[in-house]
Amino acid sequence: MLTQTSILRVVSKLLIPPIMLFALYVQFHGDFGPGGGFQAGVIFASAFILYALIFGVDNARKVAPAWMTRLMLAAGLLLFAGVGVVTMLLGGDYLDYSMLANDPHTGQHLGITLIEFGVGTTVAGAMITIFLIFDGRLRAEKED
Amino acid sequence: MQIVSGLFNYWIVIVLMMMGFYMVISQHNLIKKIVGLNVFQVSVFVFYISMGKIKGGTAPILADGIEIYSNPLPHVLILTAIVVGVATSALALALTVRIQDAYGTIEEDEIEALETEMQVKDQEELP
């Protein structure tokens, strides 16, 4: 049994950084190929979930403490809405990205990148939060 | 037969949808109901995506030399719908955990029996 666990631990230690890298790749290449915020957020969360499955919820809580996941949840949504407010302050409509730069194309590109990043952050935070709550409850019940 | 081959994809989706619907209304276990809801949702998504396909088209990513693209509008709507669906399922599963805590079971008929027992007891205690 011990060898089985150590194989899992080694393999997951090797796999988790590429998973996070792939999530960032999917996030920022959403313009050129399939991808975008949602997929990237889910893949990023799955790296944390893999860590929590192999190493236990307590270790996972040390890596992703409650304040950080709550911050990720809220910050993504604020970024999204904030971009809209900024475009309104700059003179256009809400979420009209052409106002963000001199050239409308650059403005659109910048706006889309920021928005997708906000979406990815919130989705990742939400998935990690939900899974860690389920898992924390499971450990609490096992200790009863 | 021309009609059947053209409409076959809609009919298979309807079959899947009805199976999911049946699971939701007839199964007693709450988790199987949620799985049935998932089946229903996925079949609806397949329906929309199959309506968006154009013969001879490719994925809706602009590239040189490609003339026909598949319609990107259903893809966007379904993307949103998938994520909303998983959010709903997550909340439903959390509710199931709470129901298990409160009633001790997740079979629907046992929960109804416990509910009517509790109602009867409350009415007895009233006056």
Next chain:
Amino acid sequence: MAVTAYLLLRMHNLFAVVMMSSIYSLLAAVLYVVMDAVDVAFTEAAVGAGISTVLMLGTLALTSRIDKKSKLIDPIPLAIVTITGALLIYGTLDMPPYGDPTAPSHHHVGQYYIDKSGEQVGPPNMVTSVLASYRGYDTLGEVTVIFTAAAGVMALIGRSRRRKKKVKRA
């Protein structure tokens, strides 16, 4: 896929049911790729076959593993399902055949997005440009929904309470 759905109906071991539903989502993702919807396939594979399955397994671990026997052929739901299915099939007789390029749904707004999104917005991936720029409000609403779902789960089972389970009334 229909075979998978039928097996889902009949099986009683809930663990097998959850695994079957993951296979169902994966088959749907493959179907989406065949129908040229690559973004949707990516999301369905990640979300349906990944997160959904993991959460269901977590719920299974917190509740029970076996579905108690329920009636396999229930007459009233079966009748409702058959009538609804027949009505829907009747409704599809008017629909355009699969893959038809002259279907009306492809010509108004969809055609506008395909033509104009290159010059007006920029990125080659039309789905991203529609999602983030033309229909940005919808995406904002969707992110709010996810936020609310996470907040809801936190409110429902976030606190680790230790209290005695309610005694079952005999």
